[in-house]
Amino acid sequence: MAKHTINDDTRSVAPDGTASDVPSEPDEVLRVPEVEEHLIVERRRIALGFIEIRKTVVTEQVMVPVELRHEVVEYHVVDDPGGVATIGEARGDLKDDTVRIPIFREKAVVTKEIVVTSEVVIDRTLISDEQTLEETLRRLTVTVDEHLGSDDPPSFLDRARPSADSDRTLPSDRNDRMHSVRAKEVD
Secondary structure (H helix, E strand, C coil): CCCCCCCCCCCCCCCCCCCCCCCCCCCCCCCCCCCECCCCCCCCCCCCCCCCCCCCCCCCCCCCCCCCCECCCCCCCCCCCCCCCCCCCCCCCCCCCCCCCCCCECCCCCCCCCCCCCCCCCCCCCCCCCCCCCCCCCECCCCEEECCCCCCCCHHHHHHCCCCCCCCEEECCCCCCEEECCEEECC
């Protein structure tokens, strides 16, 4: 049996010829993150519209009956008063004089006052209703395609290769969720 010498090729070149995320050391692990979009729903207060409260003055003519009083002056002559004069005159004192007696009447004076007869109460209440929002989220999944020659593949692929009739689920570092990873074999 012939003895073969195998030299390790430590060069790592990405398929496009640049050194990118390909591990440069033999024991280094390549990590490909799986990412996904999460939905963030916020509530924002926007103007819905407005209501107008219009106060209008309505006038109406009213007629209110009012009873007004006034004084009426009557006088008559009495021939024998039978006594002494009552208004500043003593007997025997004769002189010219004028006596004024005020006479009154009632006049209707109208004043207005504002009285609350009723009120309109405007109440704004915040009402909650539940809506269902529909949105499309994207998730990046990683699929491993094997592009190997017909020679025996390295032993690490034997451990990671799922059986042909079942999907193997690999654990994720994110919240213990499991993601399906399928290996495609290329002939």
